[in-house]
Amino acid sequence: NETLFPYPLNYNQVDWSLHYPKRFGKDPLKLCLNTLEYPITYDDGVNAENSRSIVDFLDIGCGFGGLCFALSENYPDKYTFGMEIRGKVVNYVGEKIRALRNEGQANNVSVIRTNAMRHLPQYFRxxxxxxxxxxxxxxxxxxxxxxxxxxxxxxxxxxxxxxxxxxxxxxxxxxxxxxxxxxxxxxxxxxxxxxxxxxxxxxxxxxxxxxxxxxxxxxxxxxxxxxxxxxx
Ligand code: SAM
CATH class of the missing domain: 3.40.50.150 (Vaccinia Virus protein VP39)
Structure with missing residues (x-):
């Protein structure tokens, strides 16, 4: 169902290495956006190192991600995360991240499909x-x-x-x-x-x-x- 998407039960189930793979020595081109096309599953199997707080800047309702990309460029040492409820829009931002990562950029920015009004404390400490x-x-x-x-x-x-x-x-x-x-x-x-x-x-x-x-x-x-x- 397009209107249903998974969410973590608590922040220990969030694997930040899926969102910022380069920082964790993983393949930066693999996308996990919590959409039908790029699903995520949440469970207790995440190691403590990968679920540690990493996000500095949060863009709530990021839409097509203009601010996320500007933050990523202007604050290279910070980790930016966009949250957006519309699946297709999230896919668009994700594909743009992938294209930029192909050029070695945008390793400090990620996006996810979620309802930010419901699930923030399940992602962040x-x-x-x-x-x-x-x-x-x-x-x-x-x-x-x-x-x-x-x-x-x-x-x-x-x-x-x-x-x-x-x-x-x-x-x-x-x-x-x-x-x-x-x-x-x-x-x-x-x-x-x-x-x-x-x-x-x-x-x-x-x-x-x-x-x-x-x-x-x-x-x-x-x-x-x-x-x-x-x-x-
Ligand atoms: N911030 C972007 C900008 O300035 O271009 C988008 C602005 S747009 C008017 C508002 C955005 O918030 C939409 O993309 C909408 O899908 C998203 N949104 C609305 N409610 C949301 C929620 N509960 N969780 C995540 N995103 C939400």
Whole structure:
């Protein structure tokens, strides 16, 4: 069933050597994306070394991966992971990773098909991520659908739990109403402090124009709204 895909029961079942094979001395061209075409299975057989935390940057709802590739290039020492729910889109990003790996690039970036609103704590450990990016998320305008927004009070607590001390969360949107929602909930949250000098943050510069959605807004001369917060 295209709508069902496996997920790990806990982070000990996640084998990071499937996602960053070069780092573990494995074949970098083999793809495991958790799609029908490139399946993954999860079980307890993963050795402890391979399930150790490795991801630094997480892009939630990464779409076609523009930001993931920009992060991979701009931060060669960091490991970037994109999560995306649409299988075909994940395959596209995976194929692009494979093409770049053929050229010896993109060994520090990977992508997976999952529902990030459900399964984050099954992939990542407490205090392990340096940055979380949420770029141009679906606005879910109707009040009854607010709970589907990727930024909401419950999920913000989860993001705070997974971020390192002083780790940062970045939210950008072209929908002012959604931005106001991001500001409201992030400013209210006890674990986050808003960063005022966003211009000083090099990753904030990247999210402005690296994602496919960001480029589209740019072409249409639309507005963009950004909030960056640090975990306290
Ligand atoms: N961040 C990309 C960009 O800026 O170009 C994509 C933005 S697009 C409007 C929102 C993306 O989030 C879509 O690709 C959608 O499939 C994905 N998405 C929505 N809900 C998700 C979820 N629960 N888990 C993972 N991805 C999700």
């Amino acid at each position: 407490k205090n392990s991520l340096e940055k979380i990016f949420i770029c141009f998320p679906d606005p879910h305008f109707k009040k009854k659908n607010y709970r589907r927004r990727i930024v909401n009070p419950g999920l913000l607590s989860e993001y705070a739990y997974l971020l390192k001390q002083n780790g940062r969360i970045y939210c950008i949107t072209d929908v002012e109403e959604l931005h106001n929602w991001h500001v409201l909930h992030l400013e209210k949250h006890k674990m986050f402090k808003r960063i005022q000098d966003v211009e000083q943050d090099s990753a904030a510069k990247l999210i402005w124009n690296s994602t496919e959605e960001g480029k589209k807004v740019e072409r249409n001369k639309g507005s963009k709204f950004i909030i960056v917060c640090e975990k306290v």
